[in-house]
């Protein structure tokens with residue numbers, strides 16, 4: 001069945017999970033509760049989203065002894081932020097996330113980005129000119145430190161996010177514990193065929209972030225045409241008697257890509273999981289792939305006064 005994907009670790013990862021990037025601390029708890037209550041068993045988190053404490057409150061209400069779900073019934077992913085790449089910082093960062101999420105282990109811990117920022121408490125350490133202060137820790141060394149978390153039982157598996165094919169192979173060349181997932185931006189305007197094929201050949205599953213084209217990304221231009229309003233998707237949605245979001249999520253699930261649509265709206269949260277009762281024809285699968293324009297919406301840096309600077313919200 002399409003409802004979950006088996007990882008190289010043997011773990012089963014539900015093909016649709018709840019995304020939490022951009023979910024405000026005041027909204028994310030009710031979103032996670034709504035998701036768990038309507039059948040989600042996969043929650044995608046990150047320290048950098050600055051809302052893990054509130055996600056943890058929801059998990060604590062529903063998961064664990066005496067609660068409606070057993071811990072092993074829910075798959076929880078989090079991510080190591082760029083300021084925590086130094087091998088001496090990795091364990092403490094993981095323990096902070098575990099404490100915020102009120103969990104004793106994570107199912108999956110991802111390296112959020114391949115690049116390291118200066119160590120410290122600031123999420124976005126910056127130079128006076130606004131550029132980020134990078135650090136010279138190589139992601140291979142960060143990986144080795146993350147492997148220790150598996151050995152210690154703090155995380156069941158480790159993986160990558162925003163890594164290219166070449167960077168994945170670089171990790172594989174040193175890995176004792178293989179990356180089970182690479183999480184990247186992926187949707188009908190950025191179908192990622194080459195990266196998907198590469199990951200498949202290496203036994204790395206792919207999770208799509210911003211699967212709906214992230215209409216709420218902080219830098220979206222007003223009036224910009226939205227993926228969810230693409231007339232070709234609307235026509236297909238009518239044909240299947242589904243919503244555009246459901247068509248897009250189903251398309252990903254059918255091509256073996258895990259999806260983590262973000263929503264804080266209970267009706268949409270529920271709707272986004274209702275993709276296992278219909279099938280998209282082979283022809284329409286191909287047609288959606290033809291919408292590709294290699295358009296990346298989530299670009300972490302921006303040109304400002306002639307220099308590349310990291311955006312604040314990523």
Ligand code: A2P
Pocket residue numbers: 019209210211212213214215216228243245246260261262263264265268269271272
């Ligand atoms: P909201 O959270 O207010 O419900 P992505 O996962 O690509 O980043 O997209 C997230 C955005 O898409 C959010 O703005 C979210 O709004 C919106 N969204 C999520 N699910 C749906 C849906 N089923 N229909 C329309 N918009 C949706």
